Amino acid sequence: MNAGPDVERLISNWLVEEAPDRAPDRILGAAAQTIDRTKQRRFGAAWRDPMLISTSRLVAAAVIVAAAVVGAGWIGRSTASVGDRPTTAPATTAPPPSGSPSLNPAPSSAGSVSGAISEGTYASAPVQVADIIALANADTALSPDQRTHIIDVLFEIRDHTTFAVSIELKDGKWTEKQSVDGAEQVGQEATYTFLDANTVVLRDEAGVGGFEVTRLPNGFTLKSLTPQADLEEAFAVKILFESGAFIRAP
Amino acid sequence: MPGTNVSTDHVEWVAQARAGNREAFDLLAATVVDSLYAVARLVLRDADRAEDAVQETLVRCWRDLPALRDVARFRPWINRLLMRAIADEFRSTGRQRAMVTLLRLEPAVADPSAEFATREQLTRGFERLTVDHRAVIVLRLYLGLSLEETAATLGIPVGTAKSRLHYATEAMRVALEADARPRGREVSA
Numbered sequence: 533m534n535a536g537p538d539v540e541r542l543i544s545n546w547l548v549e550e551a552p553d554r555a556p557d558r559i560l561g562a563a564a565q566t567i568d569r570t571k572q573r574r575f576g577a578a579w580r581d582p583m584l585i586s587t588s589r590l591v592a593a594a595v596i597v598a599a600a601v602v603g604a605g606w607i608g609r610s611t612a613s614v615g616d617r618p619t620t621a622p623a624t625t626a627p628p629p630s631g632s633p634s635l636n637p638a639p640s641s642a643g644s645v646s647g648a649i650s651e652g653t654y655a656s657a658p659v660q661v662a663d664i665i666a667l668a669n670a671d672t673a674l675s676p677d678q679r680t681h682i683i684d685v686l687f688e689i690r691d692h693t694t695f696a697v698s699i700e701l702k703d704g705k706w707t708e709k710q711s712v713d714g715a716e717q718v719g720q721e722a723t724y725t726f727l728d729a730n731t732v733v734l735r736d737e738a739g740v741g742g743f744e745v746t747r748l749p750n751g752f753t754l755k756s757l758t759p760q761a762d763l764e765e766a767f768a769v770k771i772l773f774e775s776g777a778f779i780r781a782p
Numbered sequence: 783m784p785g786t787n788v789s790t791d792h793v794e795w796v797a798q799a800r801a802g803n804r805e806a807f808d809l810l811a812a813t814v815v816d817s818l819y820a821v822a823r824l825v826l827r828d829a830d831r832a833e834d835a836v837q838e839t840l841v842r843c844w845r846d847l848p849a850l851r852d853v854a855r856f857r858p859w860i861n862r863l864l865m866r867a868i869a870d871e872f873r874s875t876g877r878q879r880a881m882v883t884l885l886r887l888e889p890a891v892a893d894p895s896a897e898f899a900t901r902e903q904l905t906r907g908f909e910r911l912t913v914d915h916r917a918v919i920v921l922r923l924y925l926g927l928s929l930e931e932t933a934a935t936l937g938i939p940v941g942t943a944k945s946r947l948h949y950a951t952e953a954m955r956v957a958l959e960a961d962a963r964p965r966g967r968e969v970s971a
Contacts, residue, residue: 539955540923546904547824547924555819559833560811563840570841572802572848677866684862684937686849691934710851717851721801737802768849 573686573765574720574741647729647747651701654751654778658696658711661689664771671767678764686768688712697772698781706734708772719772731757743773751779796853799844807847811840814857818864822871824924825916827909831871838867861925861935865917872913900958907957915950922947 664687668679683690692712697719700707706724709716722734726745733742743754754773760766792813798806818839822832842863850859908916914936921932922943933943 539951539958542900542958543904543908543919543951543954544923546901547920549901550824550905551820551924552823553816553820555815555836556829556833559815559819559836560808560840562833563811563837564808566837566841567804567807567844570845573845574848677870680937681866684934685846685859685866688851688855688859690937712851719851720848 571739573761573768574736574739648726649701649732649745649747649752651703653698653700653781655698655781656696656776656778658694659775661692661695661712664689664695667771668767671763673763674767682764682767686764687771695771697778699778706732710772748777748779751777753777793853793856796847796850796856800847800850800853802848807844810856811843814860815840818860821861821864821920821925822868824920825868825913826871835864835867835871838870839864842867858931858935861921862937865921865936868917869913903958904954907954910957911950911953915946915953918943918946919950919954 665683668674668682671679674682687695689695689712694711694713696711698709698711698716700709701724704723704725706720706722708719708721710719711717720736722736724735725733727733727742729747730745731742732745733740735741741756741758744757746753746755753776756769756773760769792810795806795810795813799810815836818836819832822835822839823829826832826835839860843860846863850856908919911919917936918932921927921935922929927935929940929943929947932947933940936943938946
């Protein structure tokens with residue numbers, strides 16, 4: 533028997549013969565049953581169903597977000613200027629009929645609360661991937677598998693050099709982007725509302741979450757208000773949002 | 783050989799599923815399940831455990847999909863999830879199974895069909911490999927991934943993937959040669 537390509541070709545042909553053509557149908561059904569009970573991880577703010585959030589501030593915020601959306605819809609159809617605080621909009625008041633579409637239907641979240649962060653793009657300083665990996669390795673609470681999962685699946689940064697996060701606040705939309713070696717990709721998108729100057733509430737189809745915001749002269753820092761589901765999630769939120777300041781991009 | 787890429791149409795499903803669209807995810811899962819199962823079945827050599835690994839992969843895929851930055855790289859990403867689920871599955875019951883395999887006392891039978899005999903030899907040689915070595919073999923020689931892609935899928939350095947592939951193919955070659963020789967009794971390790 534010759535070594536090298538001959539053996540590899542033998543093995544390759546054998547694997548093709550051995551491989552099943554189809555998976556049993558029950559796999560999809562069984563997986564679907566578990567997925568029905570599984571929420572997607574949202575690292576932006578560790579999204580949760582509002583009723584599951586322990587922080588009372590966020591529970592209240594969920595109500596206010598809903599009110600803000602209703603109010604913004606009313607305001608958007610009226611002639612009120614965009615950015616007025618929508619919470620005064622009476623829920624029982626029927627919106628005036630209008631045949632023309634609103635130019636700015638989204639709630640102007642940033643300007644609605646005194647002291648809230650203004651719209652713009654805010655970026656964290658790039659960090660070395662090696663430092664993130666070192667942090668993961670130094671976290672004794674994480675198992676080796678969890679460390680591998682964080683690096684290879686959640687962050688996908690193995691064999692890369694730099695990692696950075698930016699947050700764009702615009703027209704009521706929060707867009708978190710991650711940059712690996714300068715290549716930028718959108719991470720999470722959500723609507724946002726400032727509950728007060730120090731609390732931002734995010735919402736998407738998956739649920740609601742939020743951050744405590746500490747203002748800086750030209751930016752802010754974040755601290756998640758939502759309890760994380762597990763250690764991997766906690767590590768990811770720490771790296772993404774709690775490791776440093778987000779400074780307004782020029 | 784199964785495809786290793788997700789088509790342009792499927793990229794849209796990935797994007798929608800990442801945003802939380804369950805219907806898009808179900809379509810996506812139906813598209814990839816056959817390939818995932820084939821790989822799991824080959825590495826684990828057990829239908830039930832392969833099913834469990836694929837189910838776990840799909841659940842983790844749904845859970846962690848929002849973390850996927852580049853939807854075009856869905857395939858290598860889910861392959862990483864699969865290999866991790868396979869490793870977990872192997873760890874949970876693999877040692878017992880491996881021991882059972884090692885203890886099989888099957889004399890080398892002079893088969894009338896040389897092709898059939900070769901398949902039997904390959905089967906025995908493959909089952910003697912560790913799951914790490916099987917994984918490299920399947921990713922490289924079944925899925926046709928490059929060494930770099932294989933290494934990335936397994937989360938190991940390229941050099942390690944290369945050495946594992948070399949070791950595994952060499953072990954298979956030795957198994958083929960050894961099984962081809964007349965012998966009395968197979969000895970467990």
